[in-house]
Amino acid sequence: MDVKSNLQHIHDRITEACKKADRTAKDVSVIAVTKYVSPERAREALDAGIKHLGENRDTGLLHKLEILKDRQPVWHFIGTLQTRKVKTIIDHVSYIHSLDRLSLADEIQKRAKKPVSCFVQVNTSLETSKHGMTKEEVLPFVKALTAHENIRIIGLMTMAPFTADETELRNCFRLLKELRDDVQQLEQWNAPCRELSMGMSNDFTIAVEEGATFIRIGSSLVGNEIGGGQR
Numbered sequence: 001m002d003v004k005s006n007l008q009h010i011h012d013r014i015t016e017a018c019k020k021a022d023r024t025a026k027d028v029s030v031i032a033v034t035k036y037v038s039p040e041r042a043r044e045a046l047d048a049g050i051k052h053l054g055e056n057r058d059t060g061l062l063h064k065l066e067i068l069k070d071r072q073p074v075w076h077f078i079g080t081l082q083t084r085k086v087k088t089i090i091d092h093v094s095y096i097h098s099l100d101r102l103s104l105a106d107e108i109q110k111r112a113k114k115p116v117s118c119f120v121q122v123n124t125s126l127e128t129s130k131h132g133m134t135k136e137e138v139l140p141f142v143k144a145l146t147a148h149e150n151i152r153i154i155g156l157m158t159m160a161p162f163t164a165d166e167t168e169l170r171n172c173f174r175l176l177k178e179l180r181d182d183v184q185q186l187e188q189w190n191a192p193c194r195e196l197s198m199g200m201s202n203d204f205t206i207a208v209e210e211g212a213t214f215i216r217i218g219s220s221l222v223g224n225e226i227g228g229g230q231r
């Protein structure tokens with residue numbers, strides 16, 4: 001399928017989910033996750049009207065960045081970020097979705113030339129394979145960042161488990177939203193925390209119903225040229 005038709009279908013489903021939840025579709029931004037596809041395919045997504053692109057590796061990001069620089073997409077770093085890679089990506093990304101430890105925050109603080117919009121990644125399921133901090137760790141972590149003037153905690157991010165169990169998915173998304181509200185209530189100067197980065201190809205309609213403001217869509221939007229499983 002071409003990206004344009006895929007995007008149309010996704011927008012229809014977002015609109016429907018928003019209607020159910022009494023939200024407006026304008027409040028949901030779609031990040032096209034291009035990690036499985038070529039820069040040409042990523043360009044197709046931009047042609048279809050996508051503004052946000054997401055990559056999970058520094059190499060993939062730098063490669064596409066160069067080829068697509070005429071288009072100036074908004075880049076999101078969505079993968080596990082090794083501390084030593086911060087300096088290679090920091091000048092190129094507008095958002096980091098995987099802030100999950102103090103050493104990483106320290107490195108971003110040190111390397112960034114201006115404030116970076118960050119999501120704290122939370123492990124909302126009990127799956128041990130998922131990255132992110134536990135729910136108990138979130139508030140102390142945010143409070144530990146009051147002197148990090150190059151970090152803006154704009155929201156929280158989670159990856160739900162790969163399951164068809166709707167209740168389980170919904171519980172993960174609800175937990176993230178509760179935590180988001182808790183961080184907001186700190187009223188910490190660098191943690192406005194209004195955003196929720198949650199929802200992927202398999203679960204984005206539920207995420208939108210539960211309040212997602214950024215959804216990260218790869219395979220069902222641009223496809224998966226590398227083959228194999230979706231995640």
Ligand SMILES: *Cc1c(COP(=O)(O)O)cnc(C)c1O
Nearest residue numbers: 033056078200201216217218219
């Ligand atoms: C790959 C990836 C996605 C997109 O996954 P799809 O299921 O293909 O939509 C979203 N978020 C993160 C963090 C990813 O690594």
